[in-house]
């Protein structure tokens with residue numbers, strides 16, 4: 001117990017942490033973390049397949065050891081698994097995950113004293129998944145050999161304090177990564193979330209609004225399918241989520257360090273085991289990654305690790321939405337939750353991609369997609385798998401089957417971890433056979449996909465016909481920034497280089513895709529109202545669209 005109170009020492013250890021390779025505590029190989037690629041194939045955003053850090057050369061041995069541990073664990077060779085974890089704990093410098101797993105395995109071997117030591121070590125190294133630890137410490141859990149012991153008591157008692165120390169240490173580490181660039185901070189105690197931002201205060205406000213809207217969409221459309229389990233008794237607080245929004249140059253440095261060669265294609269990611277979200281843009285990527293944070297909060301409380309195809313398809317859903325226009329003069333004005341309930345998820349460039357796969361005959365059968373391991377899902381060509389997963393979620397949502405599917409999955413957990421049977425049940429496919437036959441769903445999904453209109457897509461000629469009379473660039477990360485122009489053009493157009501375009505006709509635009517969507521259906525000569533921002537100031541200006549260059 002005394003060890004747990006050495007918070008100062010703990011904070012010190014955490015600041016020295018190297019970037020970890022996270023595997024899931026004990027059972028599930030699925031949630032071995034996968035950096036999420038959220039970038040679209042826009043003109044200014046490179047695309048490719050996300051790199052898996054566990055396959056980077058210096059970490060290869062660690063990845064092999066994780067694979068070995070999982071196979072030993074599955075065949076119940078706990079002695080060998082304990083040896084592998086001890087080795088992993090030595091080389092993984094600072095991640096508490098191997099020690100946490102070691103404690104679980106030692107319990108299975110009937111060695112509670114050693115298990116208690118391993119659990120203490122995990123906590124000292126910054127293991128913060130207290131809901132998980134608390135659940136495993138309950139009777140029947142992986143750590144039940146420690147139920148009622150001093151270490152279990154300390155976890156229940158010290159969780160809040162420890163989490164605060166861990167949060168402070170992580171914020172300090174991220175600030176250090178920003179290399180002296182000031183980072184402003186908003187702490188949200190209700191959501192147990194801290195936003196750290198290198199952008200202007202106004203952009204930070206916008207990001208906060210974006211997060212609130214994304215949360216409202218989750219509450220309205222997803223949460224009913226994923227009912228949040230109550231806090232365990234004694235309560236184990238949800239880990240703090242850190243949302244880091246660095247400027248483009250700092251993001252590039254960070255991404256190179258995180259994923260090496262895959263950095264250029266990375267739009268952002270959410271790290272499940274440190275609960276850190278990092279995003280390059282303040283629109284679709286931020287929403288996508290934030291949904292991962294919300295989804296992981298559910299999975300952590302429920303003790304579930306949903307398959308990657310589901311995680312990515314679900315979180316990609318929020319990238320493109322249309323909100324109902326709030327009607328002026330309505331009394332009382334609709335709340336954010338009410339507006340979110342009637343917001344719609346839209347086709348986007350991913351739907352276009354899935355449709356092209358269908359046209360070319362390369363669209364995989366749904367059962368083949370669902371049965372892929374996490375590694376295979378994130379392997380090269382993952383953009384196509386993201387495209388199909390998101391399109392399937394959109395199809396389920398539009399046909400009213402998304403929430404029933406999620407409910408089936410959650411209720412049956414862990415007996416059907418791929419989601420195949422839950423999907424069959426929710427969509428009325430014959431599930432008496434093993435494995436369930438999705439042929440009927442494949443047919444309906446393809447028929448639906450074939451009927452989907454092409455979504456406006458930045459950099460895809462033909463999907464829009466009009467454009468702005470000046471160029472914007474999203475690489476700065478803060479939004480669509482007006483590019484340099486001569487003085488005469490500035491006078492004529494009434495816009496200035498460096499201003500950030502935040503809305504067209506009051507519809508928010510955060511990146512090139514959202515701009516394309518806002519201009520869809522308009523033609524050259526149409527007048528639109530632009531909302532522009534420069535540091536704290538915001539103004540509107542009218543402009544005339546010109547013809548798209550083809």
Ligand SMILES: [Zn+2]
Pocket residue numbers: 036037038288289292311312315
């Ligand atoms: Zn993702």
